[in-house]
Amino acid sequence: MPVPPLKIAVLHYQPDGEPVDPVVTQVAESLRQLGHEASLIAVSDGVSDILQSIARSKCDLVFNLCETFAEDYRMEVNVAALMEMARVKFTGSGTAGLLLAQDKILTKQLLEYHEIPTAxxxxxxxxxxxxxxxxxxxxxxxxxxxxxxxxxxxxxxxxxxxxxxxxxxxxxxxxxxxxxxxxxIEGREVYVGVIGPKEMPEILPIVELDFGNWDKNKPTISDREVKFGPETEGSPKLVIAQNISPELRQRVERAALLAYRGLKLQDYARIDLRISKEGDPYVLEVNPNPYLEDKSELAMGAREKGMSYLQLVGRILESAAKRYGMLSKPEKASASEKAAAAPKAEPSQKSEPTAAPPANATG
CATH class of the missing domain: 3.30.1490 (Dna Ligase; domain 1)
Known part of the structure; x- marks a missing residue:
């Protein structure tokens, strides 16, 4: 069922004096191309500003890109909690999922409880x-x-x-x-995108961090320098994972799916794993509402599956709209429309009657 045209506010963190993150304009433009009216709501450190700005926008739904508040990334969950208290409809994981995944200790304990492989x-x-x-x-x-x-x-x-x-x-x-x-875990580092409602999510192709010309004497650790440093020839970069057997792919995807459901995530997430030298996958971290920029791991996986960035944003929106009962119901065809669409019967021909199946036959 399609998402009807909506008024959508893109909520994002905006520190004073800094440029708007590219992902904000990318998502907003995608929403407009999908036929929605999109506006931006920038927040910094004013709690009351959040709800007041949402109310002024008169939006039907908030596309939540707010990962930080008051220069504290740990406040991401509080922003979601505030919207839940105010009965605001928004995309992405809610308080429960954000709280469980943000705390790595809780995440590890839940992974262990659900028997999801982790170190x-x-x-x-x-x-x-x-x-x-x-x-x-x-x-x-x-x-x-x-x-x-x-x-x-x-x-x-x-x-x-x-x-x-x-x-x-x-x-x-x-x-x-x-x-x-x-x-x-010394081995390959991979990322798996998961999108959609937790009941029937979709697993995206596996993205790998290729460490390039990494010093063989140094452990492969994805620190801030690796993630946010400039990409040069031979430096670590994201690629679509190759040479993964069907059996290993199935184990990786199963671990990602169980983590998505076990930590109560919704709409979209990224699951980070390591594949050991012995070929065993281990979940490292679970990331609700991951960075959605058009060159991110999530967007790369979507493109590999034949899904454009526009379609990816649309799938996330559709998942949230379904949760809130906002999807359009297909109109019922009238009797005349049904008759017009029905295939015309061929002229009848005489033929031998078809024998009825035995009484104990199964269909």
Whole structure:
């Protein structure tokens, strides 16, 4: 069922003095091409401004691109909670999904509970240490609630308990956060896009981070330099994953689907995995409402499946519209229209009567 023409407000974070992120204009223009009336709502640090601006826009739906609030990426979930309290309809995951996926410790615990393959890990909350599995060094240490690889770098990979303790203390001091340590999986890093309602989501083709001319003596860690540094010849870059057997592809897609459902995500997400040298996939992170720019992992996977960026935005919108009961119902054809559309009968010919099937025959 199609999405009827709607008034849609694109909600995004806009720090003072900075240019608008390209994804904002890309999504807004796509919505207009799809036949909707799109407006922009920029937010910074005013809580009341969010709902007031939404009310002034008189929109039917908010396309939520707000990943930060008041310079704090951890406030993304609060923006969604505010809209839920005000009964605002919006795209993407709600409070539950954002909260569960934002906390890497909660994510790991839920993955383990749902028997989704993930590396053995330990958690550090400043008081207690809790281990899950028989940990073996090297370990990679992350802040529990970081985003965009914040807190991940050269010091993140540790090879002994002394380095582990030091890194956990640094995370608590510098980022005021709990720490997660998990076994470092040396191997291929891949990303799987998932779009649509959690009941029947669609899995996009696998995208891989090709590390290019990486120093063989350095561990392949996707830190901020890798993700946001300038792309040069031989530097890490995103490619469509090749040489993945049907059996491995099935295991990767199953893990992504289970993670999407297990963490209560909706409309769209990106699941990050590592494929070990032994050929086993492990879920690293689950990203609700991932970056939707037209060169992102999600858009790359969609294009590989024959879906344009415009269609990708449309699928996300359709998923949200379906959740809120906003899809158009197909009009019932009148009797005259049905008659006109019906195939004309061929002139009858005499033939032998067809024997009736036996009484115990199955169709």
């Amino acid at each position: 053995d890990f330990a958690t550090f909350d400043g008081v207690t240490v809790e281990t899950h599995g028989d940990l073996e060094f090297p370990l990679i240490v992350k802040p529990s609630r970081s985003d965009a690889s914040i807190g991940i770098g050269k010091k993140s990979l540790v090879h002994n308990w002394e380095d582990l303790t030091r890194r956990v203390q640094e995370i608590r001091k510098e980022l005021q956060d709990e720490a997660l340590a998990e076994e470092f």
